[in-house]
Amino acid sequence: MRVDFEGRIKNRVLRSIGEKVMADVPVTEAEALYMLGTDDILELGVIADYLRRKINADVAYYEVNMNLNYTNICELRCPLCAFSRGVKDADACVFSLDEIEKRIREANAFGIDEVHIVGGLNPDLKMDYFEGMLRRIKAVNPEIFIVAFTAVEYDYFARLNGISVEEVFMRLKDAGLGALPGGGAEVFSPRVRKKIAPLKIPGTRWIEVMRIAHALGLKTNATLLYNHLETPEDVVEHLAMVRALQDETGGFKTFVPLPFHEDNTKIRARRSRTTGFGDVRLFAASRIFLHNVPHLKSLWMYLGDRMAQMLLHFGVDDLGGTYHYEKVVHSAGARTSDVGSEASLRRLIETSGFRPVRAAANYQIRKS
Ligand code: SF4
Numbered sequence: 001m002r003v004d005f006e007g008r009i010k011n012r013v014l015r016s017i018g019e020k021v022m023a024d025v026p027v028t029e030a031e032a033l034y035m036l037g038t039d040d041i042l043e044l045g046v047i048a049d050y051l052r053r054k055i056n057a058d059v060a061y062y063e064v065n066m067n068l069n070y071t072n073i074c075e076l077r078c079p080l081c082a083f084s085r086g087v088k089d090a091d092a093c094v095f096s097l098d099e100i101e102k103r104i105r106e107a108n109a110f111g112i113d114e115v116h117i118v119g120g121l122n123p124d125l126k127m128d129y130f131e132g133m134l135r136r137i138k139a140v141n142p143e144i145f146i147v148a149f150t151a152v153e154y155d156y157f158a159r160l161n162g163i164s165v166e167e168v169f170m171r172l173k174d175a176g177l178g179a180l181p182g183g184g185a186e187v188f189s190p191r192v193r194k195k196i197a198p199l200k201i202p203g204t205r206w207i208e209v210m211r212i213a214h215a216l217g218l219k220t221n222a223t224l225l226y227n228h229l230e231t232p233e234d235v236v237e238h239l240a241m242v243r244a245l246q247d248e249t250g251g252f253k254t255f256v257p258l259p260f261h262e263d264n265t266k267i268r269a270r271r272s273r274t275t276g277f278g279d280v281r282l283f284a285a286s287r288i289f290l291h292n293v294p295h296l297k298s299l300w301m302y303l304g305d306r307m308a309q310m311l312l313h314f315g316v317d318d319l320g321g322t323y324h325y326e327k328v329v330h331s332a333g334a335r336t337s338d339v340g341s342e343a344s345l346r347r348l349i350e351t352s353g354f355r356p357v358r359a360a361a362n363y364q365i366r367k368s
Pocket of ligand 1: 074075076077078080081082083084119120121152197200
């Protein structure tokens with residue numbers, strides 16, 4: 001597949017980046033930094049769209065899924081987080097396994113393919129709770145795909161239970177775990193992490209936990225939380241760490257940039273909401289720099305459905321799921337509905353000229 005970059009890209013730096021991409025040569029960190037600052041976003045989009053179509057043709061994925069935020073009690077209380085509560089807070093909560101099973105049964109009757117599970121670091125919840133949770137979900141419907149727990153949670157489960165991260169993975173795989181989401185990565189820069197999530201595992205440990213997951217055959221996402229205190233250099237460092245692990249393991253299936261929402265958090269970001277230009281540059285540059293990660297996801301509930309849809313032309317091939325019962329980003333002020341519908345996701349994809357495909361987090365196609 002060849003594209004006439006010469007005719008479509010006037011910006012000389014972007015044209016040379018385009019030629020490298022077409023020749024399968026990874027772009028440099030300096031070039032990533034340039035892309036994050038360019039005003040020529042339509043020309044940047046030509047390159048990102050070339051790569052997106054080379055990898056995923058005209059397909060855009062979406063999922064019919066539910067969110068399960070099993071507890072909001074968390075030991076870390078990161079300044080960036082609007083979701084967590086202390087154990088004595090009036091609205092602190094932990095779902096019992098019976099409550100979880102009830103929610104799964106309701107969502108299963110509705111027809112979900114997947115459950116997406118994340119929660120706080122709650123010292124009262126031991127391995128038997130999580131093994132029981134996954135087994136109960138599979139007992140309701142063995143076809144439900146389980147994508148569960150961040151690298152931060154796995155590291156915590158291991159320490160709390162006095163076992164290795166490998167053992168945590170193996171036991172939860174045995175109970176039905178299918179893949180990992182990519183949360184907890186935030187931004188790897190130690191300087192920024194110290195301010196937004198000082199007690200969270202460092203970026204290097206996050207990468208190490210993912211390395212272990214990949215070695216055990218678990219595919220994972222990687223996220224980037226942007227638009228708070230990070231600099232473009234921090235973003236490039238983050239992308240480079242993801243790309244390096246991907247070169248080593250091939251275990252990342254999807255990269256998911258997440259714009260920061262500051263309401264009810266302790267962080268006052270330098271900027272308030274993201275700008276359209278900022279979102280486009282970040283997504284397109286990520287698509288181009290992470291040439292070795294097959295999928296790029298724009299979560300409509302973080303970005304709004306209109307921007308998420310636009311990004312399909314700037315490298316994105318996955319709009320995310322219906323996410324019934326999402327609570328994390330909505331605690332931080334996301335203004336989108338917390339219940340998307342399959343019909344609206346299909347419409348967003350079709351009206352932007354792509355072909356909607358319903359899939360679970362492993363990109364196995366499900367019937368719509
Ligand atoms: S971001 Fe995660 S680890 Fe930090 S306080 Fe919130 S739930 Fe806990």
